[in-house]
Ligand SMILES: [Zn+2]
């Protein structure tokens with residue numbers, strides 16, 4: 457079993473040291489974990505932060521190099537114990553981020569870069585506190601349209617190995633708009649999936665939704681489109697923000713994708729995909 461979406465306490469909304477996660481992974485008999493802390497780069501927001509020594513600091517290249525050192529130390533220590541530790545990043549995408557991101561991560565030895573939409577119009581739609589600032593002024597249809605335009609830009613940017621929590625808007629959208637938030641624009645979703653296939657970008661099955669709304673990201677209707685379009689690359693992640701959440705519902709997620717006929721998941725090494733039979 458592997459888990460490719462994990463936040464250690466370097467993410468300001470998470471807790472747990474790298475070692476605590478590694479110990480938990482050994483306990484759960486995971487074979488590989490990929491640590492993917494947040495990287496938010498929107499200059500209009502004040503959340504481009506990373507935590508070191510219990511203090512939030514502005515995320516810089518030096519910070520990422522320090523994080524790399526810490527993860528590589530764990531990688532070497534836990535290799536002997538039979539656990540593979542990979543170095544990843546979860547980037548909150550908005551259009552125009554590409555060059556900034558490229559400069560920030562150049563020559564840093566990431567294995568895996570996840571991209572996700574957290575913000576629309578610089579408002580975090582994935583935040584319990586902030587989402588009404590956006591939802592109050594947009595219909596469900598408009599939100600969905602704007603979200604999938606942003607997601608298409610994310611895939612088009614070629615900056616990412618996998619798309620995180622594909623339909624994350626339903627986390628607060630279900631409570632706010634009700635069932636109509638499920639009426640995603642099918643042609644837009646299909647185009648995004650086709651583009652992912654063309655560009656070799658994976659689709660993440662994210663189990664965090666199970667802990668919030670009792671369903672995976674993405675929904676079955678989206679997974680069906682992915683299968684029909686022949687998208688093969690799937691990654692799996694718990695989006696753990698504390699060690700107890702590591703590996704949560706990953707077994708269930710494997711059963712979920714198998715039920716759609718997927719036979720492989722993917723892990724990454726220096727951003728190169730490697731398939732694993734499930
Ligand atoms: Zn995310």
Ligand SMILES: [Zn+2]
Nearest residue numbers: 461463546695
């Ligand atoms: Zn995450």
